[in-house]
Amino acid sequence: MITTTAEYALRATVFLAACDSGTVSREEISSATQVPMDYLVKVMKMLDQAGITQSQRGPGGGYRLAKSAEDLSVYDVVAAVSELPRIETCPLGIAEHINLCPLHARLDSVAALTESAFRETPLSELVPRKGGKSNCSFPKSV
Structure with a gap:
């Protein structure tokens, strides 16, 4: 349904949303989310360019969300890195099926519903809750 790049972008942004401490290093993001470092660098660059995250270079540098998790939707993150x-x-x-054939129309309506659900879901809903059961969890290290 979504690309690997979009999945990795969601992992990284949800992790950043869960971190209360300013900037987070790419090493920490990669380790916690199991996103390969080379891929993470590519994803974070796209998220920075889209205004989803902000990066800070140098000692103590890293990444943070540019907006609150309540103000970012799943769609914002996914659309920043892939269509x-x-x-x-x-x-x-x-x-000959120039107009939507019945199958075409049904598949397109499913895609439209998915897009709508992504737009209506704030990133904050995916953030693990403190002291309680998590909404989502990151993959375990192998």
Whole structure:
């Protein structure tokens, strides 16, 4: 449903949202979220460019969210690093299906619902709760 890049962006931003301490190093983000360092650097650059995160260079540097987790949606994060796929051609490959065929229309409506759900879900809903059961958890180290 979403790309690996979008998944990694969500892992990183949810982790940043859970951290109360200013900037977080890329090493800490990579370790906690199990996102490979090379991939994380690429993802964080895209998130910075989109205004989702802010980076600080030098000693004590790292990353932090540019806005509160309540003000960022899952859609904001996903759209910053990849496109959400929409159905633009007939999934059956029938050239005569210029307008939406029944299958095309149903698949496109599912994509629209997914996009809507992402827009309506603030990042804060994915942040693990302190002292209680987590909404989400990060993958365990292998």
